[in-house]
Amino acid sequence: xxxxxxxxxxxxxxxxxxxxxxxxxxxxxxxxxxxxxxLKSIPGxxxxxxxxxxxxxxxxxxxxxxSIGSAQETHRVYPVWPASVRLNTTPPEGIYGRLVYxxxxxxxRPPGKLPARSLRGQIAVMEVSGGHRWRHARxxxxxxxILLGAEDESxxxxxxHLVPIPIWVPRFYVPPGSLADALRSxxxxxxxxFCQAEWKEVTATNLYALVKPKNGAAGKALAVGVPxxxxxxxxxxxxxxxxxxxxxxxxxxxxDLARSRPGRPILFAFVDAYGINQLGLRQMLxxxxxxxxxxxxxxxxxxxxxxxxxxxxxxxLAQQLGLDxxxxxxxxxxxxxxxxxxxxxxxxxxxxxLEQKIHPLRLKKRSMExxxxxxxxxxxxxxxxxxxxxxxxxxxLSRLDKRLSALAAEIRxxxxxRKAHHAAQDxxxxxxxxxxxxxxxxxxxEIWRRARRRALKQFEELRAxxxxxxxxxxxxxxxxxxxxxxxxxxxxxxxxxxxDLSDGGTAAGPCLQDRYLRVNETQNADSFCRWxxxxxxxxxxxxWPGRVRLAVDLSPITGEDSxxxxxxxxxxxxxxxxxxxxxxxxxxxxxxxxxxxxxxxCDRADALDWTRLGPQVRATIALLNQLASxxxxxxxxxxxx
Numbered sequence: 019x020x021x022x023x024x025x026x027x028x029x030x031x032x033x034x035x036x037x038x039x040x041x042x043x044x045x046x047x048x049x050x051x052x053x054x055x056x057l058k059s060i061p062g063x064x065x066x067x068x069x070x071x072x073x074x075x076x077x078x079x080x081x082x083x084x085s086i087g088s089a090q091e092t093h094r095v096y097p098v099w100p101a102s103v104r105l106n107t108t109p110p111e112g113i114y115g116r117l118v119y120x121x122x123x124x125x126x127r128p129p130g131k132l133p134a135r136s137l138r139g140q141i142a143v144m145e146v147s148g149g150h151r152w153r154h155a156r157x158x159x160x161x162x163x164i165l166l167g168a169e170d171e172s173x174x175x176x177x178x179h180l181v182p183i184p185i186w187v188p189r190f191y192v193p194p195g196s197l198a199d200a201l202r203s204x205x206x207x208x209x210x211x212f213c214q215a216e217w218k219e220v221t222a223t224n225l226y227a228l229v230k231p232k233n234g235a236a237g238k239a240l241a242v243g244v245p246x247x248x249x250x251x252x253x254x255x256x257x258x259x260x261x262x263x264x265x266x267x268x269x270x271x272x273x274d275l276a277r278s279r280p281g282r283p284i285l286f287a288f289v290d291a292y293g294i295n296q297l298g299l300r301q302m303l304x305x306x307x308x309x310x311x312x313x314x315x316x317x318x319x320x321x322x323x324x325x326x327x328x329x330x331x332x333x334x335l336a337q338q339l340g341l342d343x344x345x346x347x348x349x350x351x352x353x354x355x356x357x358x359x360x361x362x363x364x365x366x367x368x369x370x371x372l373e374q375k376i377h378p379l380r381l382k383k384r385s386m387e388x389x390x391x392x393x394x395x396x397x398x399x400x401x402x403x404x405x406x407x408x409x410x411x412x413x414x415l416s417r418l419d420k421r422l423s424a425l426a427a428e429i430r431x432x433x434x435x436r437k438a439h440h441a442a443q444d445x446x447x448x449x450x451x452x453x454x455x456x457x458x459x460x461x462x463x464e465i466w467r468r469a470r471r472r473a474l475k476q477f478e479e480l481r482a483x484x485x486x487x488x489x490x491x492x493x494x495x496x497x498x499x500x501x502x503x504x505x506x507x508x509x510x511x512x513x514x515x516x517x518d519l520s521d522g523g524t525a526a527g528p529c530l531q532d533r534y535l536r537v538n539e540t541q542n543a544d545s546f547c548r549w550x551x552x553x554x555x556x557x558x559x560x561x562w563p564g565r566v567r568l569a570v571d572l573s574p575i576t577g578e579d580s581x582x583x584x585x586x587x588x589x590x591x592x593x594x595x596x597x598x599x600x601x602x603x604x605x606x607x608x609x610x611x612x613x614x615x616x617x618x619x620c621d622r623a624d625a626l627d628w629t630r631l632g633p634q635v636r637a638t639i640a641l642l643n644q645l646a647s648x649x650x651x652x653x654x655x656x657x658x659x
Contacts, residue, residue, distance in 0.1 A: 022274070026266040027266075029262075029265070030263050030265075031623045033053075037256075038254050038255060038256045040247060041072055041291045053225065053269075053288065054067075060272060060276050062279075063228065063229060063276050064500055065228075066226040067225060067226075068305060069223050070221070070297075070298075071220070072297055074220055075217060075253065076220075077213070077253075079212070080095050080190065081095055082190070082209050083209055083210045083212070084197075084207075085206070093192075093197045095164070095191065095192055096192075096253075096255055097190055097215060097254075098251050102181065102182055102183055103217070104186055106189055108212050108213045112210040113210065113212075115161055117141050117143050117164070117201060117208055118137055118143060119143045119201060119204060120133070120148075121145060122147055123151025125154075129204060132155060137158040141164060141211060142160035143166065144163065144165060146165040146166060146167055146171050146175050146176060147172075149175040152165070152179070152187075156187050161188075163187065163189045163190070164190050164211075165179075165191045166194075166198045167192060167198065171619075171620055173615070173617045176251040176617060191619070224287065224289050224302055225287075225290075227288070228283065229272065229279070229280055229285075231279065231282050232279030235502070238501065238512035239284060239285040239511055240512060240646075241285045241286075241515065242287065243287040243514055244261075244286075244287070244289070245289055245299075246290050247261075247293050248261055249293025249294075249617060259621050263631060264517045264518060267519065267638055271286070274639075275643075280646035280647060281648070282646060283501055292592075296595055299592065304490060306601075307600055310494070310507045319487070322480065329476055331356065332473045333473060333477040335353075335354055335356060335357055336357060336474055339354065341470070346445070346446060350447050363469070364469045365440070369439055372435060376429060380429065383426065387422070389418060390415065394415065438458065442458065442462040445458070494510060509601075512602070512653045513603065514593055515603070516605040516607075517606055518606070519607065519634050520616070521611075521630040522586070523609055525571035525609060525633075526569060527570060527572050528543060528574055528604050528605070528606060529585065529609060530575070534589060534591075537597070539605075542597040542602055545654040549648075549651045551576070553644065557644075562640055566637050570637045571584075586610060586612045591605040
């Protein structure tokens with residue numbers, strides 16, 4: 019049959035064949051379903067599923083309508099990742115303007131330069147290689163920015179669009195093609211951008227595949243973890259071929275080990291939502307790595323239990339009371355005292371918003387009064403001649419009086435609303451009779467409706483949290499049972515090895531420094547590193563024969579150079595969150611790899627360099643086979659935070 023490398027390449031192409039695997043997309047769900055079927059079809063493998071919620075941005079509709087020649091055409095455009103919580107949406111009518119091509123955003127005269135004066139109110143069209151200069155286009159007055167992709171684009175340029183503050187600067191990516199060419203050449207003179215998007219809660223899924231040892235002995239598993247989903251600055255164009263390589267290696271290693279049976283239990287973890295702050299990995303660790311006997315976990319569970327009991331009591335009381343006049347009249351009674359805090363919170367929230375509106379208006383009113391006093395003083399001066407100048411001052415004073423009157427009326431109205439909220443609170447929480455007039459009754463009823471909804475909703479939210487905790491315990495106990503471990507207070511995983519191969523380099527090895535989370539994993543990976551040193555000394559030629567050894571770089575653990583020097587960019591190691599959960603772990607990754615295509619639309623299977631990946635894949639499967647069979651590897655039971 020085909021070699022291991024051929025199978026890895028085939029599965030990589032399969033997984034990266036879709037435009038995206040970002041959580042929440044249809045392509046992601048279809049690929050996940052296919053992977054699940056592949057895992058379940060392997061004889062002797064136990065597959066366990068862990069589902070969890072995640073909130074992701076979802077594009078409903080996005081496009082650009084342009085006139086090219088005599089024809090009007092609508093093309094698909096792709097919004098970039100949101101600026102913090104701010105989506106790249108447009109008003110319902112879209113954003114219309116001239117399409118001004120500014121090249122890479124360098125200042126100068128058009129075409130191909132940034133024209134500061136003529137860009138105001140228009141749509142800037144620039145090369146994605148312009149990087150951070152999109153900010154200059156915005157500062158010059160551009161209402162939206164179109165980014166033109168290229169085959170040689172780099173994440174160095176696209177990462178400049180990952181903005182940590184919620185600014186509204188709609189930015190859209192156009193892949194290489196006819197539309198990009200028309201925008202560069204100026205054939206598309208003007209256009210309308212439109213985009214509808216939303217934040218949506220979707221379900222992510224971790225898949226765990228367990229291979230038991232051939233001797234059937236009970237014991238903790240060694241976990242091999244890979245990210246399943248993809249991530250990218252342009253979420254809808256994130257094929258994620260770089261990550262797909264790791265999934266393909268793990269999938270085929272699983273197939274081989276299921277056929278030959280390892281010397282120890284191996285748990286393959288295909289984690290989802292890794293691109294959302296490593297969420298899937300954190301869900302795995304909190305389920306399988308957190309010590310069930312820890313005082314922190316027990317205290318949190320006890321606190322939640324007390325809250326759950328209190329919320330349950332509040333929920334029952336809220337259900338007893340409806341929303342009619344009788345409910346409002348009875349709410350002040352002592353037996354409903356636990357609900358009074360909900361009412362006060364709702365009133366306080368409204369009053370605070372009103373105060374935030376009133377205070378600036380009062381300052382503005384005071385400033386206008388000072389201006390009025392100055393005008394009146396000037397009018398009363400003897401050196402102001404009669405005639406046009408005095409008439410002009412009187413006219414200005416008259417306009418100021420009208421503005422002051424309007425401002426005072428606005429302040430009085432806001433104060434009246436504030437007073438009405440306090441009155442409504444008094445009606446609800448004291449034995450004062452419920453107001454007869456429709457407006458006062460309606461306000462009191464609305465305040466109670468919101469307070470009641472919160473009392474009901476928070477109980478359901480906490481119940482969902484407790485259900486998720488219980489589901490994680492069920493997952494852990496199920497894996498313990500499969501491993502033959504009878505003590506349900508144990509953890510099923512002894513060590514986590516993350517895989518992260520790339521064609522950005524030529525050799526893989528253990529990486530011990532994470533720049534993304536700024537974590538040093540030297541101590542946490544100590545047992546693995548000591549085992550690796552011994553393996554390289556005693557069995558190097560046997561495990562990595564011939565030129566395969568050239569694809570292995572163990573210099574991070576031999577002290578030949580700074581551990582930080584083997585990373586290029588702010589790369590996150592797969593295992594970096596593990597020590598926060600008390601799990602010994604390490605990441606086997608390509609060292610010294612720039613990875614310029616990662617997080618870009620160019621991270622496709624057809625762009626992978628298998629002359630670089632092939633030796634690393636062979637070296638990695640040799641390592642996994644050795645870990646699976648070598649019982650001398652005894653991971654430390656202690657993690658170092």
